[in-house]
Amino acid sequence: MSPLSSTNPAYCYIQLFLVRFRETMQTIFEWTGYIKIFTTLFATVNPFGAVPVFIGLTGSLTKRERRRVVLTASIAVAAVLIVAALIGDSLLNFFGICIPSFKVGGGILLMLMAISMMQGRHTQTRQTPEEAQEAEDKQSIAVVPIAIPLLAGPGAISTVIIYAHASFQPVHIALIICINLIVALVTWVALHVATPISNMLGKTGINIAARLMGLLLAAIAVEFVAGGLAQLLPGLAK
DSSP states (O other): OOTTOTTOHHHHHHHHHHHHHHHHHHHHHHHHHHHHHHHHHHHHHOTTTTHHHHHHHSTTSOHHHHHHHHHHHHHHHHHHHHHHHHHHHHHHHHTTOOHHHHHHHHHHHHHHHHHHHHTTOOOTTTOOHHHHHHHHTOSOOIIIIIIIIIISOHHHHHHHHHHHTTOOOHHHHHHHHHHHHHHHHHHHHHHHTHHHHHHHHHHHHHHHHHHHHHHHHHHHHHHHHHHHHHHHOGGGGO
């Protein structure tokens, strides 16, 4: 009997090992993709970058009122992102917008946000000066403008819709929803300890973190635009 015969027990064990190894590597690559989705969404929401604005808007509130604002804003962020994951694609179809076009538009929006983050500026795609002024006159600021559009703005919503469209498998959508919940939880933590974070990092530290996330966001924005253009103009991919 040949050493490499299919009836050889050693050969069967080797084949089984290779099959399991390929399955394991495939699973690792899939989880790596979801880690990338989380990283992208976290950089887009950027709760730590919103800390100075949050402190400015809630400076006159008591600790109890501020905790209520943090909880409400975090729940609103989770709700907006989950709704975007569930019905975002249907909404695009209703308006006749294809995903490749949305990828290009979303990628450009993310690039504008990334450039603003790398320059240490608060981008107006998240909150305009008019919205900031209006927020100072409102009694309830948890949903608008803190949750929307400061945290769950157009960039975050676009990111969720694009990644949710990658697969319509229930497991994929469920994982996207879990990622949204984790981002909302991190947002709750960041806003809950906003004052200590601001005191510890200072404006310079927060700007450095924002620039690093902006650099990451710029690279992902290029991927979005390149992927969308490759589908809209297949000749560019050759």
